[in-house]
Amino acid sequence: MSTVPISVTVDGQRYESDVEPRQLLVHHLRDGLGRVGTPIGCDTSNCGACTVLLDGKSVKSCAVLAVQTDGRSVTTVQGLANGTWHPVQQAFHAEHGLQCGYCTPGMMLAAVDLLTENPNPTEAEIRDGLEGNLCRCTGYQNIVKAVQAAAVAMQAEGAAR
């Protein structure tokens, strides 16, 4: 099968690659670039485990073709920390928002997007906002708490800036 050259910035680094047109972004990240922090949980774009930020907006990387990301910028869980952990990462740890951790990368990136859109969400808004991300371990309660805590931390951070 013929390949297409693409250039994608992933977690701040530029990668030039040749990919099959059918290759999913998540497979490109994992198998092509070795960025294996982003896991795969389904084959129907239901679970959200593979969620990344594409130019700052959350997308399911199993629902995007690698070729569609040519010239664009992808942030995965591995690029979320910037010297120190992102407030969402800190909050997931502090509020026990993860158990096995498999849903966690996607859940955190969906939460980052949610908080960008709505810096001060209610519990119901958080639950609705994370509807596309499934977790089988936590029952979501501590995930909700973590997002609430992250919202507070990010607002404080914003105010301090």
Place this chain on the structure above:
Amino acid sequence: MTETLESSKLVGQPLKRKEDARLVTGETNWTDNIQLPGMLYMAILRSPMAHAKIDRIDTSRAAQMPGVVAVYTGADLAGLGIPCVWPVTDDMVGPTFPVLAADEVRFAGDAVAAVVADSRYRASDALEGIEVDYSPLPAVIDMTAALADGADLVHSDKGTNKCYYWEFTGGDYAAAKAKAEAEGGRVFHRQYIQQRLIPNAMEPRAVVCAPMAATGEITLWSSTQIPHVVRVLLALVTGIPEQKIRVIAPDVGGGFGSKLDLYREEVIAAVVAGKLGRPVKWTESRSEGYQATIHGRDQIQDIEVACTADGTLLGLKVDLVANMGAYLQIITPGIPLLGAFMYNSIYKFEALHFGCTGVFTTTTPTDAYRGAGRPEATYAIERLMDDLAAELGVDPLELRAKNWIKHEEFPFTTIAGLEYDSGNYEAATAKATELLDYSGLRAEQARRRESGDPVQLGIGVSTFTEMCGLAPSRILSALKYVAGGWESSTVRVLPTGKVEVVTGTSPHGQGHVTAWSQIAADALGVPFEDIEVIYGDTKMSPHGMDTYGSRSLVVGGIAVLHAAERVVEKARRIAAHQLECDPADLDFEGGVFKVRGTPGAEKAIQAVAFEAFTAHDLPEGVEPTLTADSTLDPNQFSYPHGTHLCAVEVDTETGAVVIRKYVAVDDIGNVVNPMIVEGQVHGGIAQGIAQALYEEAVYDADGNLVTGTMVDYLVPSAADLPHFTTDRTVTPATTNELGVKGVGEAGTIASTPAVVNAVVDALRHLGVHDMRMPCSPQTVWRTIQTAAGASSNSNGAQS
């Protein structure tokens, strides 16, 4: 060693998890992440039919496709199969379960061929190049029909679809029933349906096998809960010598019982990698997993109680029909029997009769799913208690309190022969009713009923206990389970004073690294941060029975404690020798041995560790290095209990159910880490609610899995679940030094009946007495309509 326990500081603290740092930064090691030089990818061709003869398989075209290295069929891997290690009766029918079907496929998704290629995509492309001619055979889906005379057979050579009949008796049920009838009491019967569930651990299964031709060794990474058991079984199945097999469970993204198995793909990967001399990886897609990974539940439960006129329980009779699926996975037949001793639950009965018929159908095999047998039992008895209370016209809590084991009656030997060591059902229930505002909600319920509010309120009760912490090897043997229930640990204080705790448990989200560190830090008096926990690799942690059945803390965690205590005892002898005193004259506090009455004469355990390393000056008979082992085989199960209460609002016009409040008061004795415990309870409740309201694996009459993808099978999201109010009462276990009980499954066991009881309670005045799970809006609406039709018909007949 009460002195170390009394000075304990970390056990009981909600310490943040050590596990999280890698998980929140993506530095994870899921099996599918593993890339090895020269690695090949495997894909499995699966049967599109539930039941068919394989007339011909032609792999020649696939073998020529780009990147394909090899194609295997059942004929190539003949003789390799999955063993069942729980032959529950002597005459159990145990069909051969080949790793690839050769002559006949017996469920949709049955494995037919394996392709190995140089990329993921090319391996799955090549599946389309395999031609299989099938002659359809009748699907066998309905359990009752499968047991009837002349039924179509799943395994025609066996002459029956019945796998086994197993029974258990305590007391004399016929006598209890006669007594109830003689005294003007009642005999009350119900049938409940446990629908089939798909476990849905978020990480799909994956296997990587790397062979080493020169030595005959293989290393197998697998997303499994049971690396140690997999190693033993792989050796038995493949003939590869056990000492040449290393099994590693790296980061594992949840299991819930679905990774408590030896799977065909593990065996195939091991054998094929060896044949090809190259590493092989297989990763399941979610939809593939829905067919290839075990399902849970799927039972028909007939339950009958005999009681006196005032509702005092006398006898209990349970008849189960349990769906095995098409084949037996490693413990498939034993799962329903894990519930056998739990139907009597927290109640006092004079007699119990339990019978279970295992039946084959042309469906994915069932096996352990969170709770494994106990959720089913708890559901049936707790649904029945609510129904019986309604029948008797008493409050469901009152009926329970009348019959449960009183706090002062512990330890209590139940009619099932189990000795419950501890419990306080009164305390947990009192706390739960207060947290729910039980009487306030009952008053509101009455108002809504009276006003004919289209949205009705229901309150569901679930007072549960369960047996967990598998555990006593001798009891497991009596149940014909082939393996033991012990757990092992090694604790090493390294020359620099840092500590390694080796555990035979195999965590996959439970937080053992943190909890075991807490236990060891207290026992050794060393900093939490100085402890590394080693697990999930048969080379580094050679002995273990792994993680399932809420056993890890009560067996494995206590083994860690024992090993650490033995380390302290060894250190004490070395310290006494060097401090020139009797070991008995040493106090051990905060990691320091102090000569009693001689201030300043002391030695820290880290310093002792260095002495044990240099071995320059050890007492007579003490060997170098500061390390000790423990292998613990408890003689009791663990019996957590609790009271869960659920209030739901049911829209009688749409059938929609909304959980208004969910209260869980669990009593798991003392806790090591309350934060982790709460998380376990939350997740457990969510899975139980999922069964009550959302999930069901559905087969059509032809044996197609209708809910074959995540689009059709409704795993609840955050938006589908409520906030849970959780609390605890503390009745310490008397069967282990920490007073702890298992918690991993309690929430799942308790919550399903709490929710369904609430739904039925909301609608009972409309003539609704039962509700088939999942209580979807359609089901609820239809059940209301049917009940209304029934009552208007009977009204019509009267007028």
